[in-house]
Amino acid sequence: MRFRMSVAVAAVVAVVVAALPGSATAAPDRHHGVGAWEPAPQAPFxxxxxxxxxxxxxxxxxxxxxxxxxxxxxxxxxPKRELFTGALINRVTNLETGATSTADASGTSLVDYRTDGSMTWYVTGPVLLGFRENAGTLPKGLWIVDGQFRVEFSPTYDKTITMLHGTTHNVCTDVY
Structure with missing residues (x-):
């Protein structure tokens, strides 16, 4: 599994480098629905x-x-494959006590979407992932997962994380 993950991380790096201005492969290909970087804002929830x-x-x-x-x-x-990157800092608030914390989710993710609704993220850096009870490889919570890893999402959004290396932290404990 280590080899496959290293190849995935290398693919993310290669895609980022290829998309940099001045790169020979950075030109938009409007025919296939690919093109320029665009904002991908996260809505509060x-x-x-x-x-x-x-x-x-x-x-x-x-x-x-x-x-x-x-x-x-x-x-x-x-979309079949997309690359996400950029600063994302979230405020997490306990609505019962008002306690708050910040969570840095500024990772880079290469996302492969499948037609059955499942998807795979190849990630470097931190992301914030929510887990339902018995719905993945981490217990219920809001988790900052940081490092190099892959996340497999089922069509029902159950999540399986395969870590190359990294850490996990349940943000719920920060605002308890």
């Missing part, structure tokens, strides 16, 4: 008590400079 944390929680971006580059599309124009 609230979750009821027990959904991810034992209390109701709100997550809202306070810095959101995330952008995406569509690398490939399906014939209907839906």
């Amino acid at each position: 609230e979750l009821p008590a027990g959904a991810r944390c034992e209390f109701a929680v709100r997550v809202e971006p306070i810095v959101d400079e995330v952008r995406k580059l569509t690398l490939a599309t399906y014939p209907d124009g839906a």
Whole structure:
């Protein structure tokens, strides 16, 4: 598994370098639905008590400079592969006590979408992932996962993380 993950991380680096201005492969290909970087803002959201944390929680971006580059599309124009990168700092608020914390989710992710609704993220750096009870490789919570890893999402958004190296931290514990 180590070899496959290293290849995936190398692919992310190669895609980022190829997309830099001045690169011979950075030219937009409008015919296949790929093109320029575009903003990919995260909307704030609230979750009821027990959904991810034992209390109701709100997550809202306070810095959101995330952008995406569509690398490939399906014939209907839906994205097949996209690259996401940029600063993303979220404020996490316990809606019962008002306690807050910040969570840096400024990682870079290469995302492969499949037609059945599943997807795979190849990630370098931190991302914020929510886990439902018994719905993945981490317990229920809002987790900052940092390092180099792959996340497999099922069509129902169950998540399986395969770490090359890195750390996990449940942000719910920061605002308990």
